[in-house]
Amino acid sequence: xxxxxxxxxxxxxxxxxxxxxxxxxxxxxxxxxxxxxxxxxxxxxxxxxxxxxxxxxxxxxxxxxxxxxxxxxxxxxxxxxxxxxxxxxxxxxxxxxxxxxxxxxxxxxxxxxxxxxxxxxxxxxxxxxxxx
Numbered sequence: 001x002x003x004x005x006x007x008x009x010x011x012x013x014x015x016x017x018x019x020x021x022x023x024x025x026x027x028x029x030x031x032x033x034x035x036x037x038x039x040x041x042x043x044x045x046x047x048x049x050x051x052x053x054x055x056x057x058x059x060x061x062x063x064x065x066x067x068x069x070x071x072x073x074x075x076x077x078x079x080x081x082x083x084x085x086x087x088x089x090x091x092x093x094x095x096x097x098x099x100x101x102x103x104x105x106x107x108x109x110x111x112x113x114x115x116x117x118x119x120x121x122x123x124x125x126x127x128x129x130x131x132x
Contacts, residue, residue: 014040015131018060020051022070037122048077055081060089062129067095067102075109082110090129
């Protein structure tokens with residue numbers, strides 16, 4: 001797990017999360033996990049266009065983005081989200097691959113951090129988002 005750009009906390013209010021992944025089963029499992037662990041999942045999306053639209057409409061505190069979005073790039077989506085709203089949500093990348101597989105790209109991305117899907121939890125999301 002890599003931690004960068006810690007910042008905004010959401011004190012006393014559950015962290016509002018938007019999940020982006022092209023795998024519907026993962027979206028269901030992650031949504032259930034996060035809700036069980038106290039995060040508020042405000043939306044899910046399976047592609048970049050939907051992710052950008054929902055981020056603008058729902059104003060989440062954090063967006064968890066799969067690096068491999070089918071034909072789309074999670075890195076490009078992260079950049080689009082930050083460009084659209086520099087003071088907006090923290091972006092956290094995730095993947096079934098290990099961090100070392102994408103280390104240079106992660107280090108150069110405008111993200112709060114990376115977490116492998118096998119290590120995904122509300123506490124890791126809170127920590128990377130600077131809220132816990």
